[in-house]
Amino acid sequence: MAVDKKYATPLLDELEKGEWPSFVKEIKSSAETNPMANDLLGLLEQSYDEKKGHWKHGGIVGVMGYGGGVIGRYTDLSEKFPNISHFHTMRVNQPSGWFYTSEALRTLCDIWDAHGSGLTNMHGSTGDIVFLGTRTEELEPIFKKLTDAGFDLGGSGSDVRTPSCCCGKARCEWACYDTMALTHYITNKFQDELHRPAFPYKMKLKMSGCPNDCVASVARADISIIGTWRDEIQVDMPKVREYAKNGTDIVKEIVMMCPGKCLDWDGTDLKIDNSSCRHCMHCINTMPKALAPGKDKGAVILVGSKAPIVEGALLSSVLVPFIKIEEPFEESELWELIENMWDLWCEEGKNRERIGEFIQRVGMGNFLEAVGLEPQPDMVAHPRENPYIFYEEYFEEGE
Amino acid sequence: MAQVPVMELAEAMYKMVKDTMGMKKWKATDLQKASIEMFGEGNVDKQLCKDAIKELVNNGRLVYTYFGGSFLEVPHKEGAAN
Known part of the structure; x- marks a missing residue:
């Protein structure tokens, strides 16, 4: 499509200088043929000039039947930049470990060139393929083409976010369990929770094959499943x-x-x-x-980390020091534990309260009791430094 | 006691949301709690509530919205889209 109006972008032009790839260069390249990308350049230049953002996000947009996968975005300067009056983000569920054929990537790009700005993030911090900028009326046609090509939307809002993992046994000798198979299983098992938001806030699951934790699940996931071993190195x-x-x-x-x-x-x-x-x-x-790593391999289950959005950052705490992660996954006792945690959090959690914040509020001891886990020394980073677990046998009568 | 039929529960949920439009935003768990309170714990469970919500959303009678968290609302045109 021809782009008729060009914007002067002296401030953005500065960001094209230097040796590193520049997002400005990419947007300009897309703006040659895409009016949305062109208006985005104009809006961004104005924001840099005024030191003020011009986006509103959230709202009602989505595809029929789903509550996640589309993040509504509008500009408050729609008269000046009509091509980005709607600029919704779509999250597409990535394959485990981010493996694609070049044909699959071409299919995704063709869909996005036809219906959106042509700009993508590969990948967003949650792990999804992120399509940046489309209009409300384009959402259903995009969804149809994506599902025809074997893709699905990912999570957004108060739901299970798209589960993500490291490349695991596909490319890494340290993987203590098959992260990609487990992530694929979890994605299928929790389809309802992924597409129909029913939690107090977001719920991220990330799978790492070993304690190197290449997907940083210990810092970013509400539930981290990190490979480990329990015998000798x-x-x-x-x-x-x-x-x-x-x-x-x-x-x-x-x-x-x-x-x-x-x-x-x-x-x-x-x-x-x-x-x-x-x-x-x-x-x-x-x-x-x-x-x-040793030969007796499995995973440690942790809970509660998050990046600082509503409250400050949290790292995960150990819930299960060791669990075997082997197929058939449906026989694992992990699912009952996860459902118990979700039930408790849904029942008692406040709106926009991550599960880690919920645990901080109610106390780890109370949380463990409610989900049916016994406190264990492995849950304690340093002796006498965790104030939330009390061993009743050490208390004298009357204390 | 027998469970409430899913369509009856869906209808009750829809009425709760419609009658409180503009006054209250409903999360899925709020609807579940209100439904259990209305019909009694033995007559409505978590899965039935999920099924009723799915029915309402798939039929387009309710939609998910996001305003700092995910809610269920009767479809309407939002101001930001104007």
């Missing part, structure tokens, strides 16, 4: 010696940096006190040819 001693011979300072680079102080190197042998291991992966990451 696998050691190939000749390879350890080879690292030392080739210049790795094992004492300085590994032993001294072990948070559990569980390593000892005498110049010939590496001894590991596995009972004190924190599973931080540092030694394994530093000597990947010599060390590997």
Whole structure:
């Protein structure tokens, strides 16, 4: 489509300078043929000039039957920039581990060029493919084409957000369980919760294959499923010696940096006190040819992290120190625990209260009791530093 | 006691939302709690409420909206779209 009006963009032009890729360059490229992208340049330049945003978000838009996947967005300067009077975002559920064929990517781009601004985020912080900017009347045609191509919308609002995971066993030797298979299973299992918002606020599930936690689930997910092991770190001693011979300072680079102080190197042998291991992966990451996670693999389940939006940031707390994650997944006891947590949170949670904030408000001890879990030492980062778990046997009568 | 038929529950939910338009925003869990209070715990459960909401949304009688959280409302044209 021809674009008839060009905007002067002296402030945006500054952001094209330098060696790094520039979003301005991409928007300008799209603006050559797309009137929405062109008006976006004009609006953005005005916002930079005035130091003021001109967007309103939220509202009623969506596709029939779904409560998530579309984030309504409008500009308050619709008369000046009519092509972006509607500029809705669509979230498309990404495949586990973000694997695509080039044909699938071309299909997605063709759909978006035909019905939207042509601008995308690959990928949004939740993990979805993000389509940036379309009109309300285009939503159903886009949805139809997406579903015909085998894609579905992701989550938004107070629902289960699109589950995401690391590449797991598809490309990583440290994966302690099949993150991609589990994410695919969870996406299918919780379709209702994904498309029909029924929670006090958003609910993110992220799956990491090992404690390196490449999807940062410990900092971003309401429920984190992080691969781990419960036996001993696998050691190939000749390879350890080879690292030392080739210049790795094992004492300085590994032993001294072990948070559990569980390593000892005498110049010939590496001894590991596995009972004190924190599973931080540092030694394994530093000597990947010599060390590997144990053989008895599974995952740790954590709850409660979030980025700072309504309240401050939170990191996850351990709920289940170790659980086997194996197919058939439907037999896992994890689902009952998750449903118990959701029931409690839905019943007692306040509007816009993440589950981590809810736990802070009611207390971890009360939360564990309500969802049917016993407190365990693995839930405690440091002895006597968690004020929310009390062992009644230590209290004298009458206290 | 037998469960309330899903269409009867859906109708009751729709009435709750319609009668309070402009005064109250309903989350799905609010509708569930109100329905259990109205019909009694033995007659309405969580799954039935989910089914009733799904029925209303699939028929377009209620839509999901987002205003800092997700709500269920009777379809209307929003001011921002003007």
